[in-house]
Amino acid sequence: MKKYWFIPIILGVIYLYFGYTRFYSLIGEKSLPDPSNNQAYFFSNGQLTSQPDSNQQYYKYAALGDSLTAGVGTYSYEQTFPFMYAQRLAKTHTQLEFTNFGQPGARTIEVINYQLNPAIKQQPNLVTLLVGVNDIHDLQKQSSFEQHFDQIVNTLLQQTSAQIIILNIPYLGSNMILWPPYNYLFDMRTQQFNRTIEKSCNLERVICIDLYHQTHHAFQTNPDLYAADQFHPSEHGYLYFVNSLNAN
Numbered sequence: 001m002k003k004y005w006f007i008p009i010i011l012g013v014i015y016l017y018f019g020y021t022r023f024y025s026l027i028g029e030k031s032l033p034d035p036s037n038n039q040a041y042f043f044s045n046g047q048l049t050s051q052p053d054s055n056q057q058y059y060k061y062a063a064l065g066d067s068l069t070a071g072v073g074t075y076s077y078e079q080t081f082p083f084m085y086a087q088r089l090a091k092t093h094t095q096l097e098f099t100n101f102g103q104p105g106a107r108t109i110e111v112i113n114y115q116l117n118p119a120i121k122q123q124p125n126l127v128t129l130l131v132g133v134n135d136i137h138d139l140q141k142q143s144s145f146e147q148h149f150d151q152i153v154n155t156l157l158q159q160t161s162a163q164i165i166i167l168n169i170p171y172l173g174s175n176m177i178l179w180p181p182y183n184y185l186f187d188m189r190t191q192q193f194n195r196t197i198e199k200s201c202n203l204e205r206v207i208c209i210d211l212y213h214q215t216h217h218a219f220q221t222n223p224d225l226y227a228a229d230q231f232h233p234s235e236h237g238y239l240y241f242v243n244s245l246n247a248n
Contacts, residue, residue: 032227035077036070036100038118043090043098058097061086062119062162064111064152065130068170069102073227074235081241082128088246089126097122107134108148116152120159127156128245130167130211132197136189146196153200163205165248167241168194170211171219174230207248214244 042052052058063069063082071080077100078084086098099122101115111131119127129152135145156164169190173183194212201208218240219225225237233240 032072032229032232033075034067034070034072034104035074035080036102037077038099038101040097040099041083041086043086043093043096045094046090052097053095056095058095059089059093059126060122060124061089061096061098061126061128062122062124063098063100063102063128063130064115064119065102065128066106066110066132066134067102067104067232068133068241069100069128069130070104071100071102071238072104073229073232074238079235079238081238081245084238084242085128085245088242102130105134106131107138107140108132108145108152111152112148112155116155120156123160124162126165127160127162128165128167129153129156130169130241132169132190132193133172136169136186136193142192142196145193146199149196150200153203153206157203157205161205163207165207165209165245166197166200167209167211167244168197170215170233170241172215172231172233174219174223174226176223176230209244209248211241211244215240 042049042058044053069080069082071077074080080100082100082102083098086096090096099119101119103110103114106115108131132145132149153164153166156162171187171190173186175183190212198208200206219237223230225233225240227234
């Protein structure tokens, strides 16, 4: 039997390779739509309107982030968590302008390069920031992530007067797509990156929402919270994000 010692190793390597490629293949296969379009939406007296009043002063809300902010996994911008949150804000702000700058695949560096300046030009009153999943997938160093994340937050603080709501990285990935040991590895990295995000929570004008613990149990056990790729949330999953925001 000793001469076959290498067989378990080969089988283990095949399993690891297949588990890794299957994860990214399934996400790519499903090709989920991106319902966001970087368009500004206007609410007047709680109702969505296509004719903004140029004489009115609008409370401005900008959402920055990756596919979770863009709403990948849903089929309508109305099911994205920033839009649902904007609807809630519109109940307390007579005139509201909302823009979703979220981009599928965005890492912190893409937020810096493509989203930050357009958001600053709007001089928003409120910003939500949810980013980090793609930094994990692209094997970014935690130090690099921290540098970029700090740059985003500090630039917003220095160049706007906005209240900044930071959502940490939620628990993502059903058991159908993330096999051991990748589920444990991804969860470990998520918690590491969230510890970096926590460092910004004590800054003035910054509020942090702990999405990770809000989603941890439900997203582990309820497949209905996932879209077809078993990784991005469904419209039901994004409701968890909104409920976490509403609770604060």
